[in-house]
Amino acid sequence: MPGEYEPQEKIWMIWPERPDNWRDGAKPAQKAYADVARAISAFEPVTMLVSAAQYANARAQLPDEVRVVEMSTDDAWCRDCGPTFLTNDKGAVRAVDWEFNAWGGLVDGCYFPWANDNAVARKICEIEGVDSYHTPGFVLEGGSIHVDGEGTLLTTEMCLLSAGRNPHMTKGEIEEQLKEYLNVDKVIWLKDGIDPGETNGHIDDVACFVRPGEVACIWTDDPADPFYEPARAACAALSEATDAKGRRLKVHKLCLPKKPVTLGADFAIDSVEGSLPRREGDVCIASYMNFLIVNGGVIVPQYGDENDSLALAQVQAMFPDRKAVGVYTREIVYGGGNIHCITQQQVK
Amino acid sequence: MPGEYEPQEKIWMIWPERPDNWRDGAKPAQKAYADVARAISAFEPVTMLVSAAQYANARAQLPDEVRVVEMSTDDAWCRDCGPTFLTNDKGAVRAVDWEFNAWGGLVDGCYFPWANDNAVARKICEIEGVDSYHTPGFVLEGGSIHVDGEGTLLTTEMCLLSAGRNPHMTKGEIEEQLKEYLNVDKVIWLKDGIDPGETNGHIDDVACFVRPGEVACIWTDDPADPFYEPARAACAALSEATDAKGRRLKVHKLCLPKKPVTLGADFAIDSVEGSLPRREGDVCIASYMNFLIVNGGVIVPQYGDENDSLALAQVQAMFPDRKAVGVYTREIVYGGGNIHCITQQQVK
Numbered sequence: 001m002p003g004e005y006e007p008q009e010k011i012w013m014i015w016p017e018r019p020d021n022w023r024d025g026a027k028p029a030q031k032a033y034a035d036v037a038r039a040i041s042a043f044e045p046v047t048m049l050v051s052a053a054q055y056a057n058a059r060a061q062l063p064d065e066v067r068v069v070e071m072s073t074d075d076a077w078c079r080d081c082g083p084t085f086l087t088n089d090k091g092a093v094r095a096v097d098w099e100f101n102a103w104g105g106l107v108d109g110c111y112f113p114w115a116n117d118n119a120v121a122r123k124i125c126e127i128e129g130v131d132s133y134h135t136p137g138f139v140l141e142g143g144s145i146h147v148d149g150e151g152t153l154l155t156t157e158m159c160l161l162s163a164g165r166n167p168h169m170t171k172g173e174i175e176e177q178l179k180e181y182l183n184v185d186k187v188i189w190l191k192d193g194i195d196p197g198e199t200n201g202h203i204d205d206v207a208c209f210v211r212p213g214e215v216a217c218i219w220t221d222d223p224a225d226p227f228y229e230p231a232r233a234a235c236a237a238l239s240e241a242t243d244a245k246g247r248r249l250k251v252h253k254l255c256l257p258k259k260p261v262t263l264g265a266d267f268a269i270d271s272v273e274g275s276l277p278r279r280e281g282d283v284c285i286a287s288y289m290n291f292l293i294v295n296g297g298v299i300v301p302q303y304g305d306e307n308d309s310l311a312l313a314q315v316q317a318m319f320p321d322r323k324a325v326g327v328y329t330r331e332i333v334y335g336g337g338n339i340h341c342i343t344q345q346q347v348k
Numbered sequence: 349m350p351g352e353y354e355p356q357e358k359i360w361m362i363w364p365e366r367p368d369n370w371r372d373g374a375k376p377a378q379k380a381y382a383d384v385a386r387a388i389s390a391f392e393p394v395t396m397l398v399s400a401a402q403y404a405n406a407r408a409q410l411p412d413e414v415r416v417v418e419m420s421t422d423d424a425w426c427r428d429c430g431p432t433f434l435t436n437d438k439g440a441v442r443a444v445d446w447e448f449n450a451w452g453g454l455v456d457g458c459y460f461p462w463a464n465d466n467a468v469a470r471k472i473c474e475i476e477g478v479d480s481y482h483t484p485g486f487v488l489e490g491g492s493i494h495v496d497g498e499g500t501l502l503t504t505e506m507c508l509l510s511a512g513r514n515p516h517m518t519k520g521e522i523e524e525q526l527k528e529y530l531n532v533d534k535v536i537w538l539k540d541g542i543d544p545g546e547t548n549g550h551i552d553d554v555a556c557f558v559r560p561g562e563v564a565c566i567w568t569d570d571p572a573d574p575f576y577e578p579a580r581a582a583c584a585a586l587s588e589a590t591d592a593k594g595r596r597l598k599v600h601k602l603c604l605p606k607k608p609v610t611l612g613a614d615f616a617i618d619s620v621e622g623s624l625p626r627r628e629g630d631v632c633i634a635s636y637m638n639f640l641i642v643n644g645g646v647i648v649p650q651y652g653d654e655n656d657s658l659a660l661a662q663v664q665a666m667f668p669d670r671k672a673v674g675v676y677t678r679e680i681v682y683g684g685g686n687i688h689c690i691t692q693q694q695v696k
Binding site: 052055056059067068069070071072116119123126127129 | 400403404407415416417418419420464467471474475477
């Protein structure tokens with residue numbers, strides 16, 4: 001599995017629409033998704049997957065250069081239900097089609113059913129003519145892993161050892177699956193992510209590889225910040241970790257929003273049985289870490305927060321050869337994720 | 349618009365499923381469609397469009413080399429709702445996305461609604477990254493036209509002048525649309541097709557170009573044959589016609605099934621309001637003319653009729669440089685068409 005900073009063919013996204021997760025019939029979120037797609041399109045092609053019902057609307061809202069393809073899904077998180085693209089030793093593109101269960105299945109998943117989402121990876125690979133390997137009996141989301149492309153994988157125990165993923169497997173057995181499917185030699189396990197309730201602590205809100213040997217990690221000096229403890233713990237653990245090549249990791253600190261993002265009184269969604277309720281006052285998982293690396297660029301969440309420009313500058317400093325571009329995506333974090341969660345890169 | 353015998357990139361098809369048109373829950377038709385896809389795949393790639401509900405089943409029934417892509421449709425006639433692929437003067441592929449109204453709209457169409465079908469051409473073009481031109485206000489199906497790729501188009505008055513297509517336009521105005529969209533100089537109008545009730549006489553059951561200057565046309569010596577009169581009339585008209593280059597056409601005669609194909613007592617379909625009823629004893633539009641020309645091959649309908657091998661030999665004689673391959677498709681003609689009707693070629 002190449003690192004996210006290696007050459008990409010295109011980015012896949014899924015158009016948001018379900019009214020029990022996205023407020024106001026998903027109209028504000030659709031605008032934010034379109035803004036993200038437009039920003040990525042300046043660097044590389046984007047394909048947006050859209051339901052039949054929303055096809056014409058998505059086509060109208062999106063710029064011409066975004067390819068719109070019909071597909072049934074259960075929500076709009078292509079990082080997690082999309083394929084993990086790989087290259088084999090001959091340079092051919094392949095993909096892992098992980099078993100997907102909506103972040104915890106019947107134990108603590110976010111919605112039911114999730115059958116459409118579980119078919120997304122395979123359908124994408126069919127469209128592209130890419131062979132894929134399904135992993136029945138092994139549940140994983142793309143957002144729970146990061147790799148450096150040189151044999152190291154980064155993840156959290158909170159997610160991969162959660163009761164809703166693979167409770168029948170030991171930590172060692174899970175590590176073996178990761179090593180086998182992704183051809184990695186070393187797994188760096190952080191203990192916790194910052195959202196026990198939704199993704200059970202996906203790594204992509206906490207830390208990522210900037211290049212081999214270097215990681216970014218969220219950081220705050222404010223003990224009142226809801227993510228203060230897991231952020232400090234993650235940074236500390238990463239500072240002591242070594243990668244597959246035996247390198248001590250360089251850790252770049254990335255700020256958090258100054259003011260936590262919470263759901264307001266005007267957060268109006270449908271009430272649906274089987275979906276995780278979202279209520280006024282809920283703390284959103286607003287992290288600048290949820291950026292996406294693309295060819296020549298980095299697409300960075302902006303929340304309308306005092307720290308927006310600081311975060312953008314910090315990311316820009318980590319990637320001197322790429323252009324850091326901020327996109328206002330507060331509406332996306334209301335739905336439970338951000339730019340990295342809603343995208344999936346296809347390697348070249 | 350290149351002739352069908354010019355180089356093709358791939359063939360598009362749509363998986364049948366609607367139980368008010370295909371008997372026995374479409375299971376026999378699905379087998380026949382899979383057989384057609386398999387036969388074409390020996391010559392060039394096939395993409396099968398499939399609803400979300402039938403995706404897993406289609407994937408299981410089709411050979412690995414057929415690409416399966418999710419798409420909502422109203423039925424399974426890609427010739428008629430799919431794009432008409434063109435090349436422009438720079439050799440780039442383009443397409444016409446004709447307005448589609450289920451063969452006659454509210455006047456005498458075969459089903460209602462048809463909105464999904466009307467979006468198929470555009471969605472195919474999006475997937476392929478091909479620019480398309482929609483024709484709002486001008487209704488046409490791909491099965492109602494054939495071209496020689498050298499400026500000549502062949503069609504029927506029965507279809508193009510029907511009350512359910514473009515009654516607001518004169519014959520001359522319709523001809524202008526064809527000339528403009530397809531870059532043809534001459535339209536050869538046959539009077540009638542052989543199915544006034546369904547497609548209103550599509551040309552692709554009656555005649556086609558074999559190569560520039562040569563056509564095939566259905567023929568029978570049996571005055572009791574239900575298609576005796578239109579077949580003789582079409583052959584006579586074609587024998588007297590000249591093409592855009594002023595050539596007198598050479599006409600190859602193609603036999604009809606010896607025994608008309610009719611719906612049996614065991615033809616069990618759902619009764620649905622808005623769909624054309626299909627009843628025991630109905631004569632099916634069984635024509636060997638509904639073959640598909642592919643790269644290096646011709647895929648020819650077979651009905652389990654005494655004339656099957658004669659038809660195959662006649663087609664083989666028309667195309668000495670291609671391999672004529674018969675596929676048993678009686679189940680497809682029960683649904684209202686055959687191999688040409690269910691396919692659409694994408695030009696290279």
